[in-house]
Amino acid sequence: MTSLVPRTPYTDDELQKLYPAGLELQLVQVLMRHGERTPVSARFQNAGLRPWWPYCSSVRQMHSAILAAAHTPPGTDHPFNTLEWKRRLETFGHNDEPVVARGPVDQLDDICDMGSLTDLGRQSTYKLGLRLRQLYVDRLGFIPPTITSADFLYLRSTPVPRALESLHQTFAALYPPSAREAGEDGRFPAPTILTRVPDDETLYPNDGNCRRFAALSRAFAQRAADRWNKTPDMEYLTNLYSKWMPADTKVAVDSRPRLSGIMDTVNATLAHGPETKLPSVFYDEKARAIMEKIAVEEWFAGFKESKEYRMLGIGGLLGDVVGRMVGSVEQQTSRDASHTLLKRTGQENYSGRIRFGLSGCHDTTLAGVLASLGAYETNRWPPFTSHIALELFREATVTPPQAEPVKSSWWASMFGAAVAPINVGRRPTTELTAGEKGKLDGYYVRIRYNDEPVTVPACKLPGNHLEGDESFCTLAAFKSVVDKFTPTDWKQQCRMNRDQPALPGNSEWAGH
Known part of the structure; x- marks a missing residue:
């Protein structure tokens, strides 16, 4: 599958089962792959494929x-x-x-430039925004139909233009101009979109700025090459594509172009056309299934089998996701004392007041997240415009924990400051007191990948899920799984273990 074919909207019966009356939706965080794009580099010009595509x-x-x-007074x-x-x-x-x-x-x-979001990609991500609005605004009433600001939204993107532009498209459909009310100055306040510099980016597996992760990913790629290069499956691909490969070059995991690069061009051309198509042999169904199977192992097996791979590749992102969930539990309003203090001291992180998050990211983000949670049991590559919705629920009978009062110390009394209470946040479950763990009681996490629920293995255990539905994981159990591979100092840990083997001695299976 190249372009996502969305499932039909949920029926009323499906919606009642997915969102049972006994649970109240508290927070939604959506990770979305960008839409259809051009190949990231020019390949197969010898097969008649032009490098420059007119779809942008x-x-x-x-x-x-x-x-x-030319001259503006300071402060104006x-x-x-x-x-x-x-x-x-x-x-x-x-x-x-x-x-x-x-x-x-x-x-x-x-x-289009290489790797650019095309007009088709803009259309598909806009349609994703329409589907999100239909579900969370029209049918569930979870977020408002019209807004005066976007402060309750967490909007973030990687610095890659196609991801940011896809986020723009999706937001514009989720809240079109007709749903944005102007303020006193006659304009809708510009929404804030968060980005990071490449050195700090954790919204995708950052092998370019994490040396240890780069070593791990190379080791798993080499393992895939050793496993697959001399197999009948690879011979099948060589027989189909050797005509367009460099002289005396067989198709291989590590050939030039790499197998994943061949798949990239096949997928991009399959989504577009008719002026940018390869010869029909490239779209052989068996060949495409083989390429996806091998590429999924090459790129994502490490998340399933190695704790260090999970920690450095996607642990920072999932730590942030869980941190916002816990922040939502601990700070039910945006005007409690601790929030006010954090804002005043420049430490505000928005965790307590957001209701909906939308992050523009990539295929490696989505598969990395699911594989790290033990919930990616497929040989299919994430299609363009795929998305993961991580939803936090609260039992209707549960009373939200009250924010602890801000405490003053002798130091604070001298300088007019206050000390914020220490919250759960990203602290590991093993370090929490019984009272702090109790804050998480009655809360559940559910993951939907392309509108289909998936289940984390640890959440299937007795006591770790909502009775009768294993896809609703207790927040405590979900946090415990993520805690095991959340980095404490990602940049420092990226510089560690360089003299250690890249492949684990024993598989450290994800999701437990």
């Missing part, structure tokens, strides 16, 4: 903020104007002379 009409409508005044608002422009790509021509990149029939405009 957005590049005709670029906008940039321009500072209008900077007057900005908007520069509208269109982009064309320049590339190498004959004898390295610069030429404008052209599409398959000599198009100059609408030309």
